[in-house]
Amino acid sequence: MWTEKDFEVDVLGPCTIESPLVRLRDVGFLEDHSRVRLQHKIGPQYDAGPHFSLEEAGPRERIYFDPRRVCGAVVTCGGLSPGLNNVIRSIYSELAYNYEVPRVLGVRNGYMGLSPDSGLKMVEMTSAYTDHIHDMGGTVLGSSRGPVPPEVVVDTLVRESIDILFCVGGDGTQRGALKIAEEARRRGLDKAIVGIPKTIDNDIEFVYTSFGYYTALEKAQEVLRGAHVEARCAPNGIGLVKLMGRDAGFIAAGAALASQDANFVLIPEIPFQLEGEYGFLAALEHRLATREHALVVVAEGAGQHLLEREKAGETDASGNILHQDVGLFLREEIKRHFRERGVDVNLKYLDPSYFIRSVPANPSDRILSDQMARMAVHAGMSGKTGMMVGSLHNELVHVPIRTAVASHKRLDVASDLWTAVMRSTGQPAW
Numbered sequence: 001m002w003t004e005k006d007f008e009v010d011v012l013g014p015c016t017i018e019s020p021l022v023r024l025r026d027v028g029f030l031e032d033h034s035r036v037r038l039q040h041k042i043g044p045q046y047d048a049g050p051h052f053s054l055e056e057a058g059p060r061e062r063i064y065f066d067p068r069r070v071c072g073a074v075v076t077c078g079g080l081s082p083g084l085n086n087v088i089r090s091i092y093s094e095l096a097y098n099y100e101v102p103r104v105l106g107v108r109n110g111y112m113g114l115s116p117d118s119g120l121k122m123v124e125m126t127s128a129y130t131d132h133i134h135d136m137g138g139t140v141l142g143s144s145r146g147p148v149p150p151e152v153v154v155d156t157l158v159r160e161s162i163d164i165l166f167c168v169g170g171d172g173t174q175r176g177a178l179k180i181a182e183e184a185r186r187r188g189l190d191k192a193i194v195g196i197p198k199t200i201d202n203d204i205e206f207v208y209t210s211f212g213y214y215t216a217l218e219k220a221q222e223v224l225r226g227a228h229v230e231a232r233c234a235p236n237g238i239g240l241v242k243l244m245g246r247d248a249g250f251i252a253a254g255a256a257l258a259s260q261d262a263n264f265v266l267i268p269e270i271p272f273q274l275e276g277e278y279g280f281l282a283a284l285e286h287r288l289a290t291r292e293h294a295l296v297v298v299a300e301g302a303g304q305h306l307l308e309r310e311k312a313g314e315t316d317a318s319g320n321i322l323h324q325d326v327g328l329f330l331r332e333e334i335k336r337h338f339r340e341r342g343v344d345v346n347l348k349y350l351d352p353s354y355f356i357r358s359v360p361a362n363p364s365d366r367i368l369s370d371q372m373a374r375m376a377v378h379a380g381m382s383g384k385t386g387m388m389v390g391s392l393h394n395e396l397v398h399v400p401i402r403t404a405v406a407s408h409k410r411l412d413v414a415s416d417l418w419t420a421v422m423r424s425t426g427q428p429a430w
């Protein structure tokens, strides 16, 4: 059960310095008591229980750090997401141009760049370095998975005189950021650790949409279109597309809904049966018998209960469970099923994999990346720490990382998104 404390952001101390943003017009300064309610709906079913809220993100008129003496650093970790370079650029711009911070560093290759053992040198960011990066996919700083001991990171922050560290990454990165913040606090150091959530899977709590998600959908939708054309143009054509989405089906559901061509969407949140009267294969057989083609979208984390578990328990460097390849498995099972029934099918299997996340951000993700980055800078300059930028009801907010990582966001099968997927595909409820 949550308590009010779960939504209180840690601060390094009182904000006594006038923000240099006062020289700009129409800044829209906010006070810390401006908050956004978690529950924004009204009605008997919503009114019961305690009501929690999160601090609204935005510039503060009085800040904690003296901009003339502060040093900020950015680190990008984990898998790529469209918009990473936009975040780096906007952090730099907000710090250097608006707060007039003299020194902004870029950490190379994720948290590993904060360990002296890596031998990696930090990048001194300049406008020449950041000017054109927003048009490129990936991250100019490089990224990697895996933690570095928080003591080692804090030693580096002290050695390099870094006051604010911006940690751009997913769940694992945010957990790492929290540990760094705790270690700095334990040593009584004035270091602000601010997270910016990043995942194309869109599976971080208190983040309605992650930057990169809509770009990934756009690319995934192109692949679905191709698979659909292939399926329609062959007798008993089946297009089978595997999309990223380790533990959440947002990409598969979103791309399928955007395309409107999918007939089956298989996601990790809904275990399905393969065999039997109510299984997936029987439903696919019925679809082919009635419409002569089918488009199947499967999220990489779907159907893991059907796969052999010889790799069970294996994790990647971020501690995420490594899944078996459900796409290849389904491809073989579909072929076997129809072969055994003497039915010829034309199955085309597409796995766009990294293609959907390694591209430059689309306009909506560019805007979101920019806003999240600037809000992160305002939070850091105000001495907020152990927190990340989140979004609630289209408002950007400050979320204590400990609360954000306490659970995982999953596709709610009672949500409008999933209901729309069910209506547009006409697939059975497994």
Ligand code: F6P
Binding pocket: 078, 079, 080, 145, 170, 199, 200, 201, 244, 245, 246, 300, 316, 357
């Ligand atoms: O960042 C999330 C994600 O794209 C998942 O959808 C996918 O399972 C994972 O990253 C793959 O990451 P990598 O192969 O880069 O470690």
